[in-house]
């Protein structure tokens with residue numbers, strides 16, 4: 370007789386593991402439990418996994434949004450012991466072993482939180498109001514529309530000061546995201562603006578990268594920082610180091626030395642903080658915005674609630690202040706917890722987590738990248754090729770890998786960022802109409 374999968378799933382006689390968040394940690398965890406004697410329920414407010422390391426390429430029109438996203442149902446659908454609900458989790462009620470969401474409550478035997486992180490404005494409310502962010506596909510599409518709209522708008526403006534403000538792009542934070550964005554925008558100025566907006570001098574476009582540290586890529590080796598700085602300067606990105614952004618509004622920002630910069634576009638890439646939920650306050654490290662977990666990923670004070678990835682603050686001798694908030698930590702923690710839950714079923718002793726650092730890399734432009742691997746630091750073409758291989762290999766789904774490789778190949782040969790469509794105009798807060806149509810008389 371024909372039966373619905375839903376019924377089969379509901380009748381499974383296994384403990385229910387509710388996983389909140391299908392990012393790097395959550396998805397890896399779930400995949401490791403495929404076909405195992407646990408009933409897994411994935412809850413995510415989105416219907417897709419997002420490959421955040423390539424968001425900046427969507428924002429700068431090198432890749433389409435669909436090539437870095439992967440629908441959860443493609444992963445969960447074929448798994449007989451898993452289900453997915455698109456739901457935003459609002460609260461955890463540990464005493465009743467339930468999570469409350471915008472579509473109803475769900476009961477759990479084991480709860481795994483892998484909620485990731487959000488932009489940290491370090492209490493600067495003004496900047497939180499005006500700056501753009503890069504944490505999701507929709508925010509990446511906003512940035513893409515914004516810079517394209519500013520280009521179009523600049524062509525119809527009469528006042529030079531207005532025009533310059535339009536073409537002045539400020540990025541706050543010279544970590545990997547800021548550096549990668551700045552490099553990609555600089556390449557757009559060199560190719561797209563110069564060749565296709567010929568009525569306008571491409572030199573009018575400024576890309577300013579601001580950081581309160583004394584060097585770019587502070588978490589990398591000094592050699593990689595120096596290489597990255599050299600590449601950025603070759604691409605005419607203006608660096609403002611040892612400077613802090615204090616305030617800003619729709620058309621300018623001010624810095625801690627009292628100077629001001631006129632700009633319509635500020636992108637904030639200066640920090641992240643964990644996404645936490647009401648209900649588990651005893652396990653929360655408030656200042657870090659992360660849950661304190663032991664080496665088995667259990668949240669302090671709870672033996673059936675675990676935290677993985679960006680939201681987990683786990684101390685190891687080599688990481689006394691917790692692991693870096695990067696994808697490799699999230700993936701390794703997801704895999705490790707699944708492994709331990711399977712060991713628990715067999716009544717085997719649990720294994721404590723140890724992070725294996727595989728290195729860091731950032732790309733600045735065509736044949737310009739930096740890699741730190743153990744004691745080795747190198748840059749240039751080899752680093753660039755390595756960066757591409759590692760990122761393609763980590764993408765979820767064969768189609769995505771093929772599309773990304775094709776797009777990169779095409780871009781390399783044609784020198785063009787092809788995906789430059791304003792399909793969803795970006796409307797700033799407090800602006801009634803999208804900017805390109807507000808031409809000056």
Ligand SMILES: Cc1cc2nc3c(=O)[nH]c(=O)nc-3n(C[C@H](O)[C@H](O)[C@H](O)COP(=O)(O)OP(=O)(O)OC[C@H]3O[C@@H](n4cnc5c(N)ncnc54)[C@H](O)[C@@H]3O)c2cc1C
Pocket residue numbers: 389390391392393394395412413414415417418419421422423424425456457458459483484485486503504545546644677678679680694695696697699730
């Ligand atoms: C622009 C950018 C570039 C990056 N580049 C790199 C890089 O090059 N290399 C690297 O290693 N790392 C990089 N990172 C960091 C890396 O992406 C994160 O460390 C990693 O995504 C963390 O994985 P996670 O599973 O903890 O969370 P995430 O991957 O962020 O997943 C969290 C999931 O939780 C869901 N969620 C959140 N709140 C709720 C809720 N209330 N209810 C339901 N679902 C919810 C979200 O929708 C999301 O799917 C980058 C990050 C960004 C933003």
